[in-house]
Amino acid sequence: MSIDGSRPRRATIHDVAAEAGMSRGTVSRVINAEPYVSDDARIAVEAAIAKVGYVRNTAARNLRSQRSHAIGLIVHEPHSLFLEDPNIGAILLGTNAVLSQSDYQLVSLVIDSDRDSDRVAEYLRGGFVDGVIIISARAGDPIARAVEKIGIPAAFVGHPPDISGIPFVGIDNFAAARAITERLIGTHRTKIGMIASALDRDSGQDRLSGFRSALGDAFDPHLVVDFPLYAYSSGVDGMRELLARAPDLDGVFAASDSIAAGALDVLRESNRRVPEDVGVVGFDDSAWALRCRPALSTVRQPADALGRMAAQRVLAQLRGDDTPGEGTLLETSIVWRDSA
Incomplete structure (x- = not known):
């Protein structure tokens, strides 16, 4: 941190090139894992990256590609229930496991009021996430309607009765x-x-x-x-x-x-x-x-698998190979213990 409290200057690709004694194009190819780079050049660039503290500017990359590489998980429950319900946690972890494997970031969005619905709808319209997974959507849910109108890649965990054309995963x-x-x-x-x-x-x-x-x-x-x-x-x-x-x-x-x-x-x-x-x-x-x-x-019920499959459905839409509105039901089983 600088003495006057201002933010330190961020290391750039030019700093890496200067330290490695390589061209900016060579450094760019190493950073983007492109071919036609010698082993010696790759080692030199990686050493320079570590020395100058270069961190890739993901925001700039996303701006160029018009992708955020983030997926929103919308939970339509009060804050207290979000913490109390183990199923929500299991769905979240299953979702995150699939997204992380594809280098996507999970963004949790909890809706506890009409004001939250308006705020989250505006957030989605702003392009801050590439797709959404919606848990606990109700009949007449304004967020589900907003997602339908925006046309963002989406999947439901469960199936609101008044929404069609958006894939869902659930149980019978x-x-x-x-x-x-x-x-x-x-x-x-x-x-x-x-x-x-x-x-x-x-x-x-x-x-x-x-x-x-x-x-x-x-x-x-x-x-x-x-x-x-x-x-x-x-x-x-x-x-x-x-x-x-x-x-x-x-x-x-x-x-x-x-x-x-x-x-x-x-x-x-x-x-x-x-x-x-x-x-x-x-x-x-x-x-x-x-x-x-x-x-x-x-x-x-397989809560973790529900989250995993919902994430897969959204990623499939982003690749352009999913069938909109298709539903999938996962199997359940009875676990008999001492309470009955």
Whole structure:
């Protein structure tokens, strides 16, 4: 740092050329990994780069190519849930693994309000990212609409019902919810309720529909409570409400593991034994499932693989070899533990 506090001068390609005793063209070919450079020249240029502290000006390169080499990951959840939900973290890590292999930078964009939506939409229009991956898009989501209008390469994790023409990756929430509810019924439960959530999204709607399908004529809408978010607090409030409506309840399907964790704590406080008095199942097989006591029976969804495939879909569009609007569903499985 200079004595007067100003920024130090950035080393340039001319400094590297002068130090190496090479032409600027030779230095440029080494930096860009181009052929027709002798081993001696390459060694000299690399040594000069290290000595003068040259760092490639990525911003200038991006300006010339009109590419940012960044992909936005848009998470449409409150800040608190972004930190609480292990699935979001797993999707993020899967996405980043694929992007880093292709020398793209992941930019996380969290939307917690309408103001955030406006700000992020303007950011996307500014060309700061080459593509986007959207998690938790709702019906009528302004960000999804903005992405559709801008025409930027994009992929959804999940599938908003009112958007078409943008690729998505997801799971069959309906079939998975039906399968685990049927497994719960098979433990001889006769009065089963559900703590539903996120009914403004395909995942929440489909999990409720799968639950209803498994119960058939035994489905009782009075035994369904719903909340906006897949959150622990939804499980706490939902379980208290279900017990108030039906004290003899003997089974619960929670729409996520975090909801199930809240429900289990309320059952413990209410002196209901799990699974002897009430069987509980969740959805996700996230870190919540193993932290629960007893360990949670749940649906395992491949969150890391969802992030990886979404990233691959965006990169494919950037290469010009993807089919717009094509959807891919990944497999789930039931993990049966002690809670049911």
